[in-house]
C-alpha cells in the first residue's frame with residue numbers, strides 16, 4: 001500500500017509545532033516558577049507538609065488564591081501543554097492514517113508516544129492536584145529534549161512495517177511499552193525533584209550549607225513526602241503495565257521467533273528494568289531502604305529503560321528489527 | 327499502638343544481626359530467615375539484574391556462535407578469560423543458575439509462611455480497638471443523640487454495606503477494659519485481597535521459574551533449511567542444528583514430517599517484505615493422512631505439542647551437468663545464504679555427487695557461487711543484485727575439479743568448499759563465468775554446466791517446550807495478583823461509642839461520644855479522603871435514625 005505523502009508531511013509539521021508549543025510552555029512555567037509570588041508556592045509546600053505529616057489534623061488548609069504575573073504565566077504554560085499534547089496526537093494520528101497502520105512502528109514514533117504519555121499523565125496529575133502545576137517546567141523540559149532528539153536522530157520516514165512486525169501483538173505490546181515508559185519517565189522526573197527537595201529539607205533542618213541548585217529550586221518544590229508518594233504511585237501504576245508489556249512481548253516472540261524467551265538483548269534489558277522496579281517496590285517496604293535509597297533505585301530503573309531504548313536498539317544487535325533506522 | 331494493630335501485611339520481620347554464641351539450630355534458623363527476608367529478596371533481585379547485563383552486552387553462544395568467534399579473533403587475550411567465567415553462556419552458567427536457585431528457594435521460603443500467616447489473619451477477627459484512637463494516623467470524634475448500642479448498630483450496618491468486615495465488642499464482656507459503662511467498640515477491616523494478590527504474585531513467580539526449568543530440561547529445538555519440493559522429519563539426525571534439554575532424548579520426539587511445496591514472498595513498492603508464505607504438507611505419523619498449512623512469520627504450525635516456525639528464506643540456484651559421455655545430473659541445487667538482506671545476493675557451494683557410473687579415480691566436481699535474484703548489467707564483468715525478487719536470476723560460479731574431501735571424515739561447512747583441499751592442490755580451479763538462466767559454461771574436459779534457474783528454500787524451526795503453558799498461566803496469575811496487590815489497600819477502622827454521661831449507665835444514655843480511628847499503609851494513596859468520607863457517612867447514618 002502506498003504511503004500518503006501529503007498527510008505524512010502534515011504529520012511532521014504538527015510534530016514540529018508541538019515542540020514549539022511545548023517550548024513556549026516551558027517559558028510560561030519557568031516564569032511562574034521564577035516570578036510566582038514566593039509566598040504562594042512556599043505556603044503551598046508547607047501546607048502539604050502538614051497534610052502529610054499531620055494526617056487529619058490539618059491546620060493550614062486555606063487555599064491561597066493569587067493572581068499576578070506568575071499565575072498568568074502558569075496558566076499560559078498549562079495551556080501550551082494541553083495544546084502541545086493535542087498537536088502530538090494530531091501528528092501521530094496523521095502518521096497512522098498516512099501509513100495505514102498504528103503509529104508506533106519505529107523509534108521515532110515510540111519516543112513521541114512516550115513524551116505524549118508523560119505529558120498526559122502530568123496533566124492528569126494537575127487535574128487531581130492543581131497545586132502541582134508549577135512543576136510542569138520540569139516535565140516539559142525533558143519532554144522537549146526527547147522530542148528534539150527524536151526529530152533529529154531517530155526520525156524515520158512514514159513507511160509501512162516489515163512483515164515481521166505485522167501482528168496485532170505489535171499494537172498491544174508496543175502500546176503497553178509506550179504507556180509504561182511514559183509514566184516511568186514522569187516518575188523519574190518526580191523522583192529527581194524528590195531528591196532535590198529532600199536535600200533542601202534536610203539542609204533547612206540542619207541549617208547546613210546547600211548546593212546552589214538545591215537552594216534555588218528547593219523552596220518552591222512540593223514537600224518531599226508528597227513527591228516521594230507521587231513517585232511511588234506512578235511506579236505502582238506503570239509497573240503492572242510494564243509487566244503486561246513484557247508478557248505480551250513474550251507471547252509475540254513465541255509466535256514469531258519460536259520461543260517465548262531467548263535472552264535477546266532487548267528482552268534481557270526489559271527484564272533488568274522490570275527487576276529494578278520490582279526492587280524499588282520492595283525497597284519501599286523494607287526497613288532501612290525507604291526514602292533516598294529507594295529513590296535512587298527508581299532512577300536506576302529509568303536508566304535501564306533508557307539504555308534499552310537507545311543503546312540496545314542502536315548499538316547492540318539482536319532480533320528486534322524495530323528502530324526504523326538504517 | 328500495638329504491633330498486631332499496625333500489622334497490615336505479612337511481610338517478614340527484619341532480621342537482627344547474628345549473635346556470636348548462638349547454637350547450631352539457632353544459626354540455621356537465622357540463616358533461613360535471612361535468606362527469606364525482604365532485604366535478601368532485594369539483593370537477589372539486583373543480583374539477577376546485574377548478572378543479566380554481561381549476557382546482553384557480550385556475544386552469546388546460544389544466540390550467535392559466529393559473533394563469539396569474531397570476539398575471540400578480536401580479543402585473543404581477554405576472550406579465554408571471559409569464557410572461563412562463562413561470559414559467553416551467561417544464561418546457562420553455574421553462577422546464573424545459582425542466583426536463580428537462591429531466588430527460587432527464597433521465594434518459596436517467603437511465600438509459604440506468609441500464606442499461612444495470611445490464612446490465619448483472614449480467619450481471625452480484626453484486632454481490638456487500641457486504647458488511644460487519637461494517636462492513629464487518622465482519627466475523628468463526633469457526638470450523637472443515640473445510645474452507644476444504637477450508634478454501633480447503625481455504623482455496623484453502614485460498614486457492612488461498604489463490604490467491611492466488622493466485629494463488635496462490648497466493653498466489659500471480654501473487651502479491652504473491665505468497667506462496664508455501656509461502651510461499645512467496633513473493629514473493622516477491609517482489603518484482604520491485597521495480601522492475597524501479593525501472595526498469588528509471588529507464588530506464581532515460583533511456578534513461572536519452575537515452568538522455565540521444566541521447559542529447559544525437557545524441551546528441544548531443531549532447525550533445518552528445506553528447499554521447495556523437499557521435506558524433513560522430526561529427528562535429530564536430520565536437523566542442521568539442534569539443541570535438546572538433558573531429559574529430552576531422541577526417542578521422545580513427536581513424529582512429524584513436513585514438505586515444502588512452494589515458497590513465495592510479497593514486497594511493498596519500496597521492496598520491504600510484506601509477506602512470506604511457506605506452503606507445507608505435513609503428516610503426523612509416517613504414512614498417515616497429509617494436511618496442508620500456510621506457514622507464515624507470526625503464525626506457526628502448532629500440532630501435538632510441537633510448533634513449526636518459518637525463520638528465514640533464500641534461494642538455491644539449480645544446475646544440470648552434462649558429462650562428455652552424455653550422462654547427466656539433473657536438478658542439482660544447494661541453498662545459498664543471503665549476504666545482504668535487502669537484495670538477497672547470496673553465496674554458497676555445490677559439492678556434486680559422483681558422475682553416474684564413475685570409477686573411484688574419476689575427479690569430483692564442486693562449484694562455488696554467488697547468486698543474485700535480479701542481476702543488473704553494469705557493463706563490466708561484475709554481478710550486482712538490485713532487487714530481492716527473482717526477476718532476472720544470475721550466478722557467478724567458479725568450478726573446481728579434484729577431491730572435495732567429503733570422505734576424510736572431518737565435518738565440512740555445506741556453504742563453502744574446504745579451503746584446505748584447494749590449498750593442497752587436490753581441488754583445482756578449472757573454469758569460471760557469469761550465467762543467466764538457461765546459459766551454460768563448458769569445462770576444459772567438455773563437461774557442460776547449465777544454470778537452470780532457482781528454487782526457494784525456507785529455514786524452518788521445530789520447537790517443543792513442555793513448560794510453556796505453565797509459564798503462560800503463571801504470568802497471567804502474576805499480573806492479576808500484582809494488580810490486586812497494587813490497587814487494593816488493606817485498612818482498618820475502629821469505633822469506640824462511649825456514653826456521654828457514663829454515670830447514667832449503658833442502655834439509658836441517649837447521647838454518645840464516638841471516637842473513630844483509621845489505619846492504612848501510608849504508601850497506598852488517599853486513605854485520608856476515604857476516612858473523611860467514611861466519618862461523614864457514619865455521622866449521617868446515625869443521625870438519620872433520630
Ligand code: HEM
Pocket residue numbers: 275278281282285335336337338362363364366367371429432433436524528531811812
Ligand atoms: C525472595 C523473597 C521475597 C520476599 C520475602 C518478598 C516479600 C514481599 C513483600 C512482603 C511484599 C509486600 C510489600 C508491601 O507490603 O508493599 C512484596 C512485594 C512485591 N514483591 Fe516481593 N518478595 C520476594 C521476592 C520477590 C521477587 C523475586 C520479586 C520479583 C521479581 C518480587 C516482586 C515484588 C513486587 C513487584 C512487589 C510489589 C507489590 C506491592 O508493592 O505490594 N518479590 N514482596
